[in-house]
Amino acid sequence: MSRATRRIIVAHLTERGMSPAEIAAELGVSRDTVRRDLTDAPPPAVPAEPEPAPPVAAGLLLPDGVNLRADLDVLTAAYRAERPEDAARFAIHQAAAGVRRYWRARTAARQRSEAATR
Incomplete structure (x- = not known):
């Protein structure tokens, strides 16, 4: 796995509450590697604005029953x-x-x- 991918996974697992030791065991790397990934991790990307929903065609929508x-x-x-x-x-x-x-x-x-x- 690439270093960039590992950093993303480490950041995600940290957000989910896992400790560096647990993450290291999960990924098969040392705790120092996990700590370094956390220290050197780039700032989280700003989530992109969701695309606006396409306009609904004029009409009447009813739930089918x-x-x-x-x-x-x-x-x-x-x-x-x-x-x-x-x-x-x-x-x-x-x-x-x-x-x-x-x-x-x-x-x-x-x-x-x-x-x-x-």
């Missing part, structure tokens, strides 16, 4: 969709359209109520 899979299968069959994603997209649009109709109806009712009290 038995119930979700069964529900998607039902929707896919009901809407005669080719893919579960198409059925989910259609169901979401339908639910959102219902919520929008409800909001518009409430807003219109509130406006009529306010107009009647004036």
